[in-house]
Amino acid sequence: MEEPVKDNRRGFFGEGMKHLRPYEEGKEVVPGITAVGTHGHSWAHNSHIVTSGSSKVYVQADVTHVPFLFARNPGWHAFYDQDPAIAEATRRKVYDMLVAEKMLVQGFHYPFPSLAYVEKSGSGYREIAVPWNPTI
Numbered sequence: 001m002e003e004p005v006k007d008n009r010r011g012f013f014g015e016g017m018k019h020l021r022p023y024e025e026g027k028e029v030v031p032g033i034t035a036v037g038t039h040g041h042s043w044a045h046n047s048h049i050v051t052s053g054s055s056k057v058y059v060q061a062d063v064t065h066v067p068f069l070f071a072r073n074p075g076w077h078a079f080y081d082q083d084p085a086i087a088e089a090t091r092r093k094v095y096d097m098l099v100a101e102k103m104l105v106q107g108f109h110y111p112f113p114s115l116a117y118v119e120k121s122g123s124g125y126r127e128i129a130v131p132w133n134p135t136i
Contacts, residue, residue: 038063038094040087041080047094049103057104057115063094067107067116071095072124095125104130
């Protein structure tokens, strides 16, 4: 068991750090990909907006870890949100923006194909899944 821990330490605190380039929230990481601070799930949690021409997709990471629960009930809190109050505020801010901008969202924990649009529903939100298209 010690070997994976040792490899992890070496990767994240040793040689691996020489190959990482930190980036700032609110700025482009590389052309077409902007980092967005989405704190609450973890202290440095980030999501990204990927742009190509006039098309955008919001890659939300764990803003709504289990979207069918936390998008519909953004005020619910789970043990994996390190700061529940900030996580809730982040969910509401992100999902209000997705509704207002009619922006496509990709969620790590969304069902396949993991793409949706969002609309307001009561005091929460609901996802409108985008059908799979192999030519995307």
